[in-house]
Amino acid sequence: MSIWEQLAVFAAGIGxxxxxxxxxxxxLITFPVLLATGLPPVTANVSNTLGLVPGAISxxxxxxxxxxxxxxxxxxxxxxxxxxxxxxxxxxxTLPSDSFDTIVPVLIGLALVLVVAQPRxxxxxxxxxEAAGTDPAHPDGGPAxxxxxxxxxxxxxxxxxxxxxxxxxxxxxxxNDDLQRTNAVKNVIAALVNGIAAVFFLFVAEFDWxxxxxxxxxxxLGGQIGAKVGRRLPPTVxxxxxxxxxxxxxxxxxxx
Numbered sequence: 001m002s003i004w005e006q007l008a009v010f011a012a013g014i015g016x017x018x019x020x021x022x023x024x025x026x027x028l029i030t031f032p033v034l035l036a037t038g039l040p041p042v043t044a045n046v047s048n049t050l051g052l053v054p055g056a057i058s059x060x061x062x063x064x065x066x067x068x069x070x071x072x073x074x075x076x077x078x079x080x081x082x083x084x085x086x087x088x089x090x091x092x093x094t095l096p097s098d099s100f101d102t103i104v105p106v107l108i109g110l111a112l113v114l115v116v117a118q119p120r121x122x123x124x125x126x127x128x129x130e131a132a133g134t135d136p137a138h139p140d141g142g143p144a145x146x147x148x149x150x151x152x153x154x155x156x157x158x159x160x161x162x163x164x165x166x167x168x169x170x171x172x173x174x175x176n177d178d179l180q181r182t183n184a185v186k187n188v189i190a191a192l193v194n195g196i197a198a199v200f201f202l203f204v205a206e207f208d209w210x211x212x213x214x215x216x217x218x219x220x221l222g223g224q225i226g227a228k229v230g231r232r233l234p235p236t237v238x239x240x241x242x243x244x245x246x247x248x249x250x251x252x253x254x255x256x
Contacts, residue, residue: 049198080149081189164186
């Protein structure tokens with residue numbers, strides 16, 4: 001990489017760490033930047049996953065106050081999410097690389113739809129809970145949430161764009177809790193899923209150490225920024241940035 005490419009990757013890491021701590025979807029920033037440096041899509045995805053692990057941990061630490069009293073919930077969700085994440089990482093390396101080139105633009109498109117639809121989805125879920133007038137039967141979401149988290153984590157292990165948005169949507173549907181507390185859980189689960197995928201990739205996949213280190217440092221800083229000031233940023237602005245970068249990623253993949 002040239003010095004300018006390295007600076008771009010580092011800046012993308014900061015942006016991704018910040019957005020991941022607040023909402024998720026930071027991969028939509030780092031992934032297209034890595035592609036622009038000339039890395040093949042699978043190598044870029046693996047490098048991105050490795051680099052974002054420290055940022056996910058940083059974001060989880062930043063939300064440590066909101067994690068109070070949620071240990072049992074986190075352990076329950078983590079048990080199925082780790083299995084799903086490992087399954088997704090395995091699929092990434094066992095499916096032909098041509099499959100990745102075909103699937104990823106579709107996944108990014110679906111992720112962007114989720115990012116745009118998140119406010120309406122959250123409002124609909126709130127109305128549903130208010131109409132019911134009671135708390136969910138399962139305080140930790142029950143089997144439906146466990147199944148959903150497994151599938152979302154498999155997606156995250158394969159390609160992490162909008163992984164956090166999926167988690168928030170699922171927990172918003174099946175848990176009756178404060179958004180900031182579910183966001184804190186999301187950060188922990190994302191860190192664990194990315195971590196198990198990263199450990200797997202270390203032994204069996206090709207990656208670019210320069211990209212990994214730059215994203216790791218940048219996303220660690222971004223995780224702290226997101227945890228401290230993210231609640232003050234207009235969600236519309238964040239969604240606009242994510243959609244813009246995501247569309248650029250789709251265009252770059254399709255036109256390669």
